[in-house]
Amino acid sequence: MLDNGVVGFFEEPVTLKSGRRSHWYVNWRTVSGDAYLTDRLADFLIDFAADKGWNPDAFFGVPEGASKLGIVSTMKLAKASPDFAPGRFGLPMGRGRPKEHGDPADRLFLTQPRGRTVVVEDVTTTGGSLVEALGGLKQTDAHVVAAVGLTSRMMLRDDGSSVSDAVEAAGASYFAMSEASEFLPAAYGRLKPGREIGEAIEEEFAEYGEAPLELL
Numbered sequence: 001m002l003d004n005g006v007v008g009f010f011e012e013p014v015t016l017k018s019g020r021r022s023h024w025y026v027n028w029r030t031v032s033g034d035a036y037l038t039d040r041l042a043d044f045l046i047d048f049a050a051d052k053g054w055n056p057d058a059f060f061g062v063p064e065g066a067s068k069l070g071i072v073s074t075m076k077l078a079k080a081s082p083d084f085a086p087g088r089f090g091l092p093m094g095r096g097r098p099k100e101h102g103d104p105a106d107r108l109f110l111t112q113p114r115g116r117t118v119v120v121e122d123v124t125t126t127g128g129s130l131v132e133a134l135g136g137l138k139q140t141d142a143h144v145v146a147a148v149g150l151t152s153r154m155m156l157r158d159d160g161s162s163v164s165d166a167v168e169a170a171g172a173s174y175f176a177m178s179e180a181s182e183f184l185p186a187a188y189g190r191l192k193p194g195r196e197i198g199e200a201i202e203e204e205f206a207e208y209g210e211a212p213l214e215l216l
Contacts, residue, residue, distance in 0.1 A: 002190060005027075028066075029065075052216060054146055063190070095107070119137065120147075131166050
């Protein structure tokens with residue numbers, strides 16, 4: 001994350017999809033646009049699932065941030081399987097924008113997930129996109145074994161609940177492969193965006209964070 005520009009800081013705050021303003025970002029598109037880095041990230045995701053004992057048949061990337069990773073990870077998982085054969089593994093992919101007609105499930109998917117499925121999101125702030133994706137998957141034959149965020153910004157939702165709470169209410173367990181408290185201090189120390197930005201980020205966590213964060 002630190003070596004490939006996934007994490008950075010804004011001099012002026014930007015508005016996130018959640019509607020909140022922030023001086024820091026996590027942008028996994030810097031990785032998803034690179035074949036080598038996506039291949040390595042897929043290996044990390046597959047290993048993460050193996051360590052948890054999930055034994056998935058597929059990874060489904062939440063459109064559109066994790067779509068590429070879901071497809072690459074599923075392909076690598078399938079090709080490494082001893083029972084890689086026609087009809088055994090699907091390649092699920094969701095639509096970035098639902099179709100206006102057709103079967104309800106087909107309106108949401110180019111290819112529907114099936115079997116044991118790990119749902120993957122790139123970044124979770126309040127978890128809205130992930131919860132929405134889980135709702136759509138209830139219309140398919142997929143058995144969701146877990147929901148994974150590549151990165152958790154570790155922010156509470158407007159009602160005071162966590163992303164984990166919201167995902168659990170949608171019928172899945174949430175796991176993060178990286179959390180803000182793990183990498184933000186290192187990124188701040190490396191990139192040195194200045195004390196004013198550090199104070200603003202600490203204030204953001206004091207107001208919205210799952211726990212306070214110290215950078216200064």
